[in-house]
Amino acid sequence: MEAPKKRGKALVYFGRAIQAAVFVAINYAIFFATPILLFSTSGLLTLELETAISNYFLVIVSLTVLHILSKEHIIGIASSVGLAIVQALYIYVITEGGELTFPYSSPTYGDLMLTLKFEPIIYLMMAIPLINMVKQISDYVGRSSAQPIEMVEVVEG
Amino acid sequence: MAGVEQPLTSKGFRFLSIGLTITLLLTILTLAYSAYENFAYISKYLYLDESPAQLSINGTHLTFSNLTVANRGVYPWSIVLAGEVLLQEVKLGSASTSEIIISPNELKRIDLTLPLDFTQVYRDYNLLKMILFNNTFASLKFVANVKLQPFIAASLKGTRVIKIGAVLDGLTFRLRNIKPLNETHVKAEIEMDFTNTSPIAINGLLYASLPSAKERNLRYAASRLEVFAQPSQHYVGHFIFTLPQDELRIGAWYGLELKFDIFDNIYEWRAAFKV
Secondary structure (H helix, E strand, O other), X not given: OHHHHHHHHHHHHHHHHHHHHHHHHHHHHHHHHXXXXXXXXXXXXXXXXXXXXXXXXXXXXXXXXXXXHOOOOHHHHHHHHHHHHHHHHHHHHHOOOOEEEEEEEEOOOEEEEEEEEOHHHHHHHHHHHHXXXXXXXXXXXXXXXXXXXXXXXXXXX | OOOOOOOHHHHHHHHHXXXXXXHHHHHHHHHHHHHHHHHHHHHHHHOOOOOOOEEEEOOOXXXXXXXXXXXXXXXXXXXXXXXXXXXXXXXXXXXXXXXXXXXXXXXXXXXXXXXXXXXXXXXXXXXXHHHHHOOEEEEEEEEEEEEEOOOXXXXXXXXXXXXXXXXXEEEEEEEEEEEEOOOOEEEEEEEEEEEOOOOOOEEEEEEEEEEOOOXXXXXXXXXXXXXXXXOOOEEEEEEEEEEEOOOOOOOOEEEEEEEEEEOOEEEEEEEEEEO
16 A cells, blocks of 8 residues: 555656756746846846846746645745745846846947836736735645545544 | 636636736737837947938037937837037037827937037136137037837937037238338238137137337237137138337247137237248
């Protein structure tokens, strides 16, 4: 009875490990490769920014893996909440609150400064992980309150 | 095993999240398309200098004209163009356009005229000296505030340098002729010429006096000369001095003391001429 149960558990964790690997790859593309490419193309990539992106990426990856591996556990929920907050914070920090300044050089007009303000898009981007966070909490609370009460027969000696 | 149905709130959050993601993706895609199309168009202006925009300056106004802007994206633009002209640190003038809305696939022409006031320049002795005798540079600082409604606001700041030539470029004095007036005195005619290479129309009074070579503290004054020269104009004027016959010697250099009164601001200097 114990062996199939253990095998089933191993299969579940194997499946979750694959899911985690897929999510790590997606996170790498969204939270590391794309920002690095965009910032280096626009000439805004500094060592400081690159370090910030790497650090945030590591935290996001760790929390993602933790969330996927311990989904039904409180640690999984906590890491999911942490992940949403870190993602929202990451979006805000690396875009400098939705205001970026690009230097641009023109032979006719000399050195130009292009400042882009895109707060509405940033808030929209930040809203998605935060809504997911609320969903996770709501699901967890719902699941806890719907937990059946286990009836245990007490055998009196 | 029967599937566990998700609670309604969970479904709602999921739909909200999917809806927001789709909205965000569509917004980013359309913005990226608009930004790419418009940036390619603007780059042609800024980098390849294919702009038909012209910058012209005269004594009273600086005009930035014929700037045509086409909206090739999918969102309407609103543009406000503002400019400020400075000579060194002195502000000569500033102006801005009202908000110009450019709908997708629309082309608009933008003109900006800045009134110029040189009063502060005339009051600053060093600046006055500089614009009278030296080539200098004014700077046009401009800001273009563009809004891709309602998502992005862009602000493009730059400076364009404008060369300003000297007002009294190539100023020279030469003795034109000496005519006897009577037995004791002569009439000396001194010619002055310069080219106004600046964009400013110059208008002032020039006072000249000639210190005596023989007597200290004695000066001979010429009649004042009204100097008025439009931009690019070659100006020629004459001073008439009444001098004792023996005051001027052939081959000698003499120093003129000059005072230029320009809108009640006086600049003084000395200039030499040879007899």
